Amino acid sequence: MNTSQLAQEGLKIDWANMPTYNTIMSIAAGAGLLGIVILVKQVMSKPTEVTAEGWALAFGVLGAILTTTGLHMTLTWPLAAGGFPFDNIIFGETSLGFGVLLLAASVYLWRRGADALTRPEPLAALAKVAQPISVFIGGLGLALFGIAVAGVKYQLFAAPPQEPISGEFAEWPLVEAIFMSGLFALVGLGAVLFPFVVNSFKSVSAKVTLPVKVTGVVWAVTGVVFILFGAMNFFTHIGLIVNTM
Template identity: 85%
Template structure:
């Protein structure tokens, strides 16, 4: 029996086989992206006011959420038996990768952050630590480009008419496909540029190079967008459940 069936009264979904938590994932991912930008900006302008313990706590909380949910979604095929196995890749694997990165940053800042902040150029010191993992970040960026292309080609992310707000665009699936794919692509741009950002920060912490500016802008914009979109989805997803039970 299919989890989702179309009856005369409208779409019906067996929610026991359709777990979903990309709501909290979206907020955590957005906060993580925005947090990285804010930390870098603080290190550039007022390094003496940076709290290594505070940022460690922030990244630890966000990393734990993304790693836990992302790992479960990555290893459970399909997480949603109603027919959305591509969500395992799109949301699960990307959240897992970002979550582990945030946890790594959290552990380092907790154990060595205060020491790094006492150095003459703290941002340059942190950039040297981040350089080895920047290859993985760049690879995730390329993966995000793949997700963006797939989202438009296969018209993914479209909400059914029964979902409030987002469902208003159900007749035009490309609208949400373009919106979500654009967000993934923008994050991907920053991720692909990240190795160049790290290399620039190692040499001159006070100089805003083009890669640094672009990465800061796209991650700040998408961070805010994912926070707002995730918050909205707490309403829209609840509405979808009520309308399809």
Template identity: 70%
Template sequence: MIPMESGGLVVDWTLMPTYNTIMSLAAGAGLLWIVGLGRALRKRDEFAPEGWALAAAVLGAILTITGAHMTLTWPLAAYFPFDNIIFGEPSLGFGVLLLAAAFLLWRRSALIMESPDPGATLARIARPLSVFVFGLGLALFGIAAAGMVFQLFAAPPEEPISGAFAEYPWIEATFMSGLFALVGVGAVLFPFALRGFTSSAKPRGIATVAGVVWGLTGLAFLLFGALNYFTHIGLIINTSA
């Protein structure tokens, strides 16, 4: 980033590709997908595994492709190399998990529907992968801590809306770090939420907490990603030479 004579910034955008607009949308929708799937499993007459598989495949493909490119291209954004870790790696991990879920729901749709308890069946199948989900949760805690300690995520004043808080970097750092931490809470609780999960009863305890935090953060990431389509376009216009 190069300061302008007027005090603003000029950014060479050929050195700063970014996907956290579509990533945020897909990640938010993916979290809401998990919550929705848990609810749908309790309504067998309305549950269509193929539809949930298609949704997971679309979201998983977006997150896997963008996350893999950001993870493997170091640094993808020359100005912010830590974005590879913050946005790329969690997106890659979440994307692959969604693709695995899509494959399972598509290939085993008949088995799931014929099961006397589809929720319990899927919980048993997901249990081995829950270790990785738990690990991702710990990683998200690390990202949240880094965001607060190093005051990351702050937008420059040239960015519309978010840039209004440029003089107070702790505001956006707290907001984004809080989102990452809450998603991490759901991920850490996920292995324990699978225990006793069933289609015949409403989730309670740990499963409810995980569902609430993922539902809230999923909606937040979805809306924030949609907002970023305006703010990031404005930032590019305001900082291009």
């Protein structure tokens, strides 16, 4: 089912074969990105006031949501048999990767976080722990670049006219393609820079370098946008279902 077919009047969708989770996925991913930025900022400014258990619970909740939905979407091919198999890659695999990373961070903060925060240079201690996995995070960033390019080239992410709000741009599929691809690219930029961020923080005299600033800004901005976009989609997706049953 392509975009032109979806744009037909009287569109009917077999929702039993079209499950989608990118509503809750979007909010969880946005909260995870924003949470990482806030945690690092707190550790840099007032590490003694950081509650490791609280952040462990937060990342554990978000990681569980993203891992569960992402794993199901990744292993069930195609999840949306009605015509969107690329969603398995775009939303499923990326959510799975981010979710497992958040779960790993949750376990570490629960077991060792309080000890790390009491060290003379807590940010350096956390950075040394994160350095081995930074290669994988950088790789995920490159994957997000690939998704961004594919989104624009193949004009993905376009909503049908039956979907409230987003459907107003159905005649211009490139609009939503550029918007969503831009979000993926910005998150990818922060992920690609993450190894350099870790390298900046792992020394005793942690420096706020350009990669640190860029990663903080792009993850904070995209985190907020993903939360708002996911919240909006709870309305727009319900509306799409009602209009196409």
